[in-house]
Amino acid sequence: MANDGFNIFDSDMHIMEPPDLWQRYIDPEFKDRAPIGITSENVRDLRISWPDDGPMDSSGGISRFGHLYEHNQVLYKSYSERGWSSEVQLEAMDNEGLDVAIMFPSRGLNVLTRPNIEPPFAAAIARAYNDWMYDFCQLDPVRMLGAGMISVYDINDAVAETRRVVNELGFKAVFLRSNMVVGKPWHDPYFEPLWDVLEELDLPLGFHEASGSLSKQAGEHLSGNFMLRRVYSQPFEQMMGLGSFLAGGILEHHPKLRVAFLEANCSWIPWLIWRLDEAVEREGDAYSPDLKATPSELLKKQCWVSIEPDETPAKYTIDFMGHDQIVFSTDYPHGDSRYPESVQAFLDMDLPDDVKRMILWDNCARFYKVELPVRV
Numbered sequence: 001m002a003n004d005g006f007n008i009f010d011s012d013m014h015i016m017e018p019p020d021l022w023q024r025y026i027d028p029e030f031k032d033r034a035p036i037g038i039t040s041e042n043v044r045d046l047r048i049s050w051p052d053d054g055p056m057d058s059s060g061g062i063s064r065f066g067h068l069y070e071h072n073q074v075l076y077k078s079y080s081e082r083g084w085s086s087e088v089q090l091e092a093m094d095n096e097g098l099d100v101a102i103m104f105p106s107r108g109l110n111v112l113t114r115p116n117i118e119p120p121f122a123a124a125i126a127r128a129y130n131d132w133m134y135d136f137c138q139l140d141p142v143r144m145l146g147a148g149m150i151s152v153y154d155i156n157d158a159v160a161e162t163r164r165v166v167n168e169l170g171f172k173a174v175f176l177r178s179n180m181v182v183g184k185p186w187h188d189p190y191f192e193p194l195w196d197v198l199e200e201l202d203l204p205l206g207f208h209e210a211s212g213s214l215s216k217q218a219g220e221h222l223s224g225n226f227m228l229r230r231v232y233s234q235p236f237e238q239m240m241g242l243g244s245f246l247a248g249g250i251l252e253h254h255p256k257l258r259v260a261f262l263e264a265n266c267s268w269i270p271w272l273i274w275r276l277d278e279a280v281e282r283e284g285d286a287y288s289p290d291l292k293a294t295p296s297e298l299l300k301k302q303c304w305v306s307i308e309p310d311e312t313p314a315k316y317t318i319d320f321m322g323h324d325q326i327v328f329s330t331d332y333p334h335g336d337s338r339y340p341e342s343v344q345a346f347l348d349m350d351l352p353d354d355v356k357r358m359i360l361w362d363n364c365a366r367f368y369k370v371e372l373p374v375r376v
Helices: 021-025 028-033 067-075 077-081 086-096 119-137 155-167 189-201 226-247 269-287 295-302 314-321 342-347 353-368
Strands: 009-014 048-050 054-056 100-104 144-149 173-176 205-208 259-262 303-307 326-328
Touching: 009 086, 009 205, 009 259, 009 303, 009 326, 009 353, 021 119, 028 119, 067 077, 086 119, 086 144, 100 119, 100 205, 100 353, 119 144, 119 155, 144 155, 155 173, 155 189, 205 226, 226 259, 226 269, 226 295, 226 303, 269 295, 269 314, 295 303, 295 314, 303 314, 303 353, 314 326, 326 353, 342 353
Parallel strands: 009 100, 100 144, 144 173, 173 205, 205 259, 259 303, 303 326
Antiparallel strands: 048 054
């Protein structure tokens, strides 16, 4: 499905989970406690209710007024009425001209941000989501590819579910939120078994932040103004997560690990990496004594970042790190999306065709290790 001669791989497309997903898919022992999606006149309502605690708005106070809200209410009305089904998802892919997309959650981005959730319950929530995602993608499992949810409330659960989604479900990646949910930075030794299994399975990790959380999050003090919260929360959390991987020693100790930082723009990369390089040069002997490579070297070797379709300042990131580890994302159907004109918005950017081709297909295919589907 070449679009203006380009094949398109969406590194970060979202599904909209049915509100009763966890009631239908979770292990029976947890069914009476399973989270329930809240529905309302908002066709993209991301709120969740917990039987033991009631409604929890982990969406960050998402706007329910303004021209963007009204636009999306009209744009997605029929999709909502059709239950955001697999058929709807493929229709959206066709409308954008996408060949392949990796599917990330919507409500599911927030469901495992509750502090102090019991590890067995959290693991069951992740398993249920992954089983549902597998079924969702069966309409076209070549074009629709799942990213697995894992729970780090018990790191052994994360390791076990990572193995399961690869060996039993055939998923191409797992994802995590970049903000902390267990009170430990990502470079804490607690997470080492997860990095080990990702290397062993040659499986990439997608760090995907959102604009709300039930745990501590950058920008949470701006929850009264969702516009400002979204501006700051996603990139700031991704910056801190990336710092753990580059200067905290994770990538130094795991040279085969591949990690992508998604849905937070990429134009902040040059400044942050300059600052991390400077920090390591000045104080690395005290705080990162095992670090042999600089953060900028590790970034260019093992990290991918997503670009927004109309992110014109990204040219500075391309100048800084090259274009071979930047990946395209529509973010459908979330607030930053330009659907159904995301691809066209990117094609209109002032970039050479060979750079566009790498960002639209090659880089993402290399990260997720996916080949172009054969059309018959």
